[in-house]
Amino acid sequence: MKILKKKTFLTLILLIVRLTVYSQQTTLPEQKDRWAIQPDGSITWNITNRLPHADHIEMSGEKVSLWVGYRVDSAGVTSITRKVVFPTFRMLPDDTRSHIAYTFQDNELPRIYINNKLLKFKISRREQGGDLAFVAKSINHHGVMRIMAETGKSDPVKIERTLFPSVDKPMAIEKFVFTNTGNKQVTVSMEKLYRAVTTDTLRSKSLPHTVVMKTVNDGSRVLQPGRSAVFAVCYFATDHPEQPFPVDPSAEENERIKRIAKIQSPLQLETPDSILNTAFAFAKIRATESIFKTKRGYLHGPGGLEYYAAIWANDQAEYVSPYFAFSGDSIGTMSAMNCYRLFAGYMNPEYNPLPSSVVAEGDAIWKGAGDRGDQAMIAYGASRFALTYGKADSAKALWPLISWCLEYCRRHINEQGVVESQSDELEGRFPSGKANLSTNCLYYDALVSATMLAGQLQLPKKQVEDYKARAIAIKLNIEKYFGANVAGFDTYKYYETNNTLRAWICVPLAMGIYDRSKGTIAALFSPQLWTADGLATEAGEETFWDRSTLYALRGVLQAGATDQAMDFLHYYSRRRLLGEHVPYAVEAYPEGSQRHLSAESGLYCRIFIEGLFGIRPTGFNSFNCTPRLPKNWKQMTLSNIHAFGTVFDVKIAKVNGEKVAVTITKVGIAHTHIINDGETANIKL
Amino acid sequence: MILRRYKLVFFALIFYGFSGAWAQVSFTSSDKELERAFAWAKEMALHYKGAETDPVGPWYEAALPSRYAFCMRDAAHQSIGAEILGLSRENRNMFTLFAKNISAEKNWCSYWEINKWGKPAPADYRNDKEFWYNLPANFDVLFATWRLYQWTGNKHYINDPAFMRFQQKTVGEYIDTWVLTADSLLKRPAHLHTPIPYNGKDDFQSCRGLPSYSEGIPDMKTGVDLVAALYRGLQTYADILASKGQYSEAKIYAAKAEQYRQALEADWWNNKEARYFAYYGSDGKFSNDNPGPFLLWFDALRDTARVRANLAQIAATNINVETTSYLPFLFYNNGDWATARKYILYLSDPATPRREYPEVSFGVIEGIVQGLMGIAPDAQAGTLSTLFKTTSRGTASVKNLPVLQTTVNITHIDDHHSAIKNLGRRSFKWKAIFTGNYKYAAVNNVLLATTRETDKQGKAISWVQVVVKPGRHVKIGVKQ
Structure with a gap:
């Protein structure tokens, strides 16, 4: 009796301890927006106060990537650094970073005069003396960076300075438009500038590369009141500097705007939350623009001044290519197919691991971190892409790669029934043991997709059943091997001997494993893991990688903790879109100082497609839809979806408070499925 | 002939060695x-x-x-x-x-x-x-x-x-x-x-x-x-x-x-x-x-x-x-x-x-x-300042101090008398600073008016500045 009492008491204590741990709530920091959403979908920072401020953004075209670092100091002086990367102009030996890149500072710009007064970029209004200061009034982003400025004196001249990459040329452009806003004529002139540097012949791949900085429309213009003049500086690469390289800055800008509009047109998110709608639209730009036209065709590249004309098993195969299957962007889907084709080229009968990365336009590989679980990443991404893309011929082309990767994983299952890999996508930055949770969850989801895909491809039933059985087995073994109480939360240890909370405990949720969803969600949003910038990679560490936050937000939505997820999703989106470092999801900190790696933007879009709308492909023309409509929203729509071999809209709406209507509209014909909140609608298109 | 040349080098080295030891502060x-x-x-x-x-x-x-x-x-x-x-x-x-x-x-x-x-x-x-x-x-x-x-x-x-x-x-x-x-x-x-x-x-x-x-x-x-x-x-x-x-x-x-x-x-x-x-x-x-x-x-x-x-x-x-x-x-x-x-x-x-x-x-x-010793050189002005920062009566002396491309001996005889000898080949200006309010300074027994001001802590100081040529010995004492 005494023992029983003691036991009851202990159980009670343990319950209280657990409840206390679970009840630890993260208070989201107060947010103060620097940027504001504009009616045209762009964002603007009106430079009035809160100075100094510095930020950076990357913008890409098929042959160039333009990184712009900008700063406005407390005296109002604007400084700009341009780093221009030419992904297909490469040096020897081939490696990940063998592209050429050059930096251009403000002090290298040609001199500009307004009414014979020198326009200076490095002086403040107070320091201008006999010269003119460039006084920025606002900065706007929408695929083009646009700075609105005026001179620091009474000369009535408005300056619009835009920076953007060419859509299809190895060139970045900085365009100046001077507008006379007064009632007297104004003379504006820009000095002619031509500066070229040619790479060393012996170290250059193919031919020596010449990088040119030159002016366009230089000379003097007399502006009558109300009239404008366009001047530009362009930064381009060529292997034939002797040939003319005509540049029309306005036409280039129009092409860029058209390309952005083309990216924006399909897959439109409409919710009552304008921050989410706008952040989604921006994410589409970054995810899709970073595709480079290489000698192996279109290849998506992460960017960040480091990673171009190269693909990775995680960034491209796992993160962004499944997104392209929904994106409606033909270049995006071509890049996805090229990515999987390139990896497929390294399959081998010995089942040696595929490289983690294929670099230098496909001419070299990188496998420095060993098997990072790359096969599981590729199998997961390729099978999801194949189902969603909805084209049997493409799926057939991808099937050998998918099945090879799954077989590779099967061959690496250990005695405890989980797949071993040497590391994960963090490549040893944080410990991952001999078998980790990410690799195994990806493998599980890949098996689920492969089961469906094999059925679609009319493969033998035995094969289909085999994948099914393996999926069930790995799910059980994941629970046995990784399921644990960590730091008081019923969640997962990331690897066998792991005893600290890790961000990647979110992966099971994103892969449809909800056995420990309650404890896992509590852990993810606890003060131990959630920081001002999303999830810390490991509890107590300052390091964060957005990819795990992006997976977590998707996973928590899939698991059904909608309102909890929405608070954090809104917070995260607002910080990335309107905060101090905008407008895209980032790679990591401290590593790389929060670069705008592009595949993360694909992951951001997938939060909505697969999380909020709960779209899980099940066949070439079918998907499950488990919508997570927040309680204070009446409806949400994802329209102009190009997927499953067709074009359609998905509208989710509340019906009578309890039920949810899932309306699929295709070629003007709508079909509505009424389901209970939290249930799944099986959609056949 | 060669031997004689080496002899010269040998003696030069000995001299340098001795003078080095001699010249140590x-x-x-x-x-x-x-x-x-x-x-x-x-x-x-x-x-x-x-x-x-x-x-x-x-x-x-x-x-x-x-x-x-x-x-x-x-x-x-x-x-x-x-x-x-x-x-x-x-x-x-x-x-x-x-x-x-x-x-x-x-x-x-x-x-x-x-x-x-x-x-x-x-x-x-x-x-x-x-x-x-x-x-x-x-x-x-x-x-x-x-x-x-x-x-x-x-x-x-x-x-x-x-x-x-x-x-x-x-x-x-x-x-x-x-x-x-x-x-x-x-x-x-x-x-x-x-x-x-x-x-x-x-x-x-x-x-x-x-x-x-x-x-x-x-x-x-x-x-x-x-x-x-x-x-x-x-x-x-x-x-x-x-x-x-x-x-x-x-x-x-x-x-x-x-x-x-x-x-x-x-x-x-x-x-x-x-x-x-x-x-x-x-x-x-x-x-x-x-x-x-x-x-x-x-x-x-x-x-x-x-x-x-x-x-x-x-x-x-x-x-x-x-x-x-x-x-x-x-x-x-x-x-x-x-x-x-x-x-x-x-x-x-x-x-x-x-x-x-x-x-x-x-x-x-x-x-x-x-x-x-309060020794503070100023190369631009060619000035060497001194100020004895002692809280007790007594003397202190630094000898063979390399500074401003010369060598000096500096002695604070007490808190209102100091002396300096320029052992090197370069002149400098000696700014002799003393704590307290003194009207005059006797520079090798010649009376000069001092400049009086306060230091950064607000203490009264008096100073006088004189040129110290190579080989010269200068003694300064301040008086009310």
Whole structure:
């Protein structure tokens, strides 16, 4: 009796301890927006106060990537650094970073005069003396960076300075438009500038590369009141500097705007939350623009001044290519197919691991971190892409790669029934043991997709059943091997001997494993893991990688903790879109100082497609839809979806408070499925 | 004939050797404790002089002795002590190496620590992307080269191309790339230019660009010592430009320096606790820590009440010998002469743990010569100031002191009589300063009117300035 009492008491204590741990709530920091959403979908920072401020953004075209670092100091002086990367102009030996890149500072710009007064970029209004200061009034982003400025004196001249990459040329452009806003004529002139540097012949791949900085429309213009003049500086690469390289800055800008509009047109998110709608639209730009036209065709590249004309098993195969299957962007889907084709080229009968990365336009590989679980990443991404893309011929082309990767994983299952890999996508930055949770969850989801895909491809039933059985087995073994109480939360240890909370405990949720969803969600949003910038990679560490936050937000939505997820999703989106470092999801900190790696933007879009709308492909023309409509929203729509071999809209709406209507509209014909909140609608298109 | 030539060389070498031994600086005093402290410190410091055959060239230890190396912070601190002890060649070589090794690949850092083999010390360096570096170091070295110029009168320290490049890169690209402009100090990221992949547990990655000399504080955006270092670095550059007649540019840099000093007083003073905050973290909060010597070392404080508070906090804190070794000079320089003397005796006491650390003996030499004896050269003006900073009656004398490209003997006979002898071949102006309000000074028995003013602590001082030609002996006594 005494023992029983003691036991009851202990159980009670343990319950209280657990409840206390679970009840630890993260208070989201107060947010103060620097940027504001504009009616045209762009964002603007009106430079009035809160100075100094510095930020950076990357913008890409098929042959160039333009990184712009900008700063406005407390005296109002604007400084700009341009780093221009030419992904297909490469040096020897081939490696990940063998592209050429050059930096251009403000002090290298040609001199500009307004009414014979020198326009200076490095002086403040107070320091201008006999010269003119460039006084920025606002900065706007929408695929083009646009700075609105005026001179620091009474000369009535408005300056619009835009920076953007060419859509299809190895060139970045900085365009100046001077507008006379007064009632007297104004003379504006820009000095002619031509500066070229040619790479060393012996170290250059193919031919020596010449990088040119030159002016366009230089000379003097007399502006009558109300009239404008366009001047530009362009930064381009060529292997034939002797040939003319005509540049029309306005036409280039129009092409860029058209390309952005083309990216924006399909897959439109409409919710009552304008921050989410706008952040989604921006994410589409970054995810899709970073595709480079290489000698192996279109290849998506992460960017960040480091990673171009190269693909990775995680960034491209796992993160962004499944997104392209929904994106409606033909270049995006071509890049996805090229990515999987390139990896497929390294399959081998010995089942040696595929490289983690294929670099230098496909001419070299990188496998420095060993098997990072790359096969599981590729199998997961390729099978999801194949189902969603909805084209049997493409799926057939991808099937050998998918099945090879799954077989590779099967061959690496250990005695405890989980797949071993040497590391994960963090490549040893944080410990991952001999078998980790990410690799195994990806493998599980890949098996689920492969089961469906094999059925679609009319493969033998035995094969289909085999994948099914393996999926069930790995799910059980994941629970046995990784399921644990960590730091008081019923969640997962990331690897066998792991005893600290890790961000990647979110992966099971994103892969449809909800056995420990309650404890896992509590852990993810606890003060131990959630920081001002999303999830810390490991509890107590300052390091964060957005990819795990992006997976977590998707996973928590899939698991059904909608309102909890929405608070954090809104917070995260607002910080990335309107905060101090905008407008895209980032790679990591401290590593790389929060670069705008592009595949993360694909992951951001997938939060909505697969999380909020709960779209899980099940066949070439079918998907499950488990919508997570927040309680204070009446409806949400994802329209102009190009997927499953067709074009359609998905509208989710509340019906009578309890039920949810899932309306699929295709070629003007709508079909509505009424389901209970939290249930799944099986959609056949 | 050949034999005769070698004979000449032989005698020359003997003479040089003897004269070298003869010319070594010495200190005598009626305060026998200080005299013993100097004798110990001189022997200990010279023991750290490198071998002539070491690949790095002339050097002395200025780091943990087992590393056979010199680091930027320690060398900057030890440099004047070394100059007093005749280690001029060593200083010139060591600081030239620091200056030459600043590079874009290292984000305009130099090598934090160079060893006797002429390599970056492996304890602090793996490659150009992975190494230990405290950001105040560039400004500390810049300030040291200016003080070396002031002490020696050797313009190499400000005009040599390697030093000029170091100056320009430090006040330009280095500040920009590490986001150290005055208006960015509270906004800059705690970590910049991390290598890829980044391993936060690897000191060579996480400590490449520590924003302070304080180590082990995670997520620090800026340390208060870095603000002071930036102020002094930019002011030093302004002083260098002004010394070359580039007054308008000097004015720009002096104004930039002033922005840091104003930020220091406006943002970093903890009014509630009457002390300076130690650092500003990624959490957007200022924090306290043990007070360090660097606000005073970089001479960044103007408000005497805050200086006194800073001194009192330092005096009330137990700190390691490295930090304590700055204190004799700093306490003498800021008017607390009795405490300064106590620190000298503490640092030279055989019972003091780790008194063998190189900075300690050099700090004692500096404390006695620049502190107690109040010897302060000004190369631009060609002036040597003296002020006996004693709290007791007695005498003190430094002999064979190399300064301003000559050698001098300086004796403070008491607190209102001093004498100087110019043993070298170069004239200088002696600015003999005495504490108190005196109308006249007898210069070799000729009466001159003094200039009377107050020092930075508000004490009355009287001074007179005379030219001391080579070979001349001058005695000055002040009278009411």
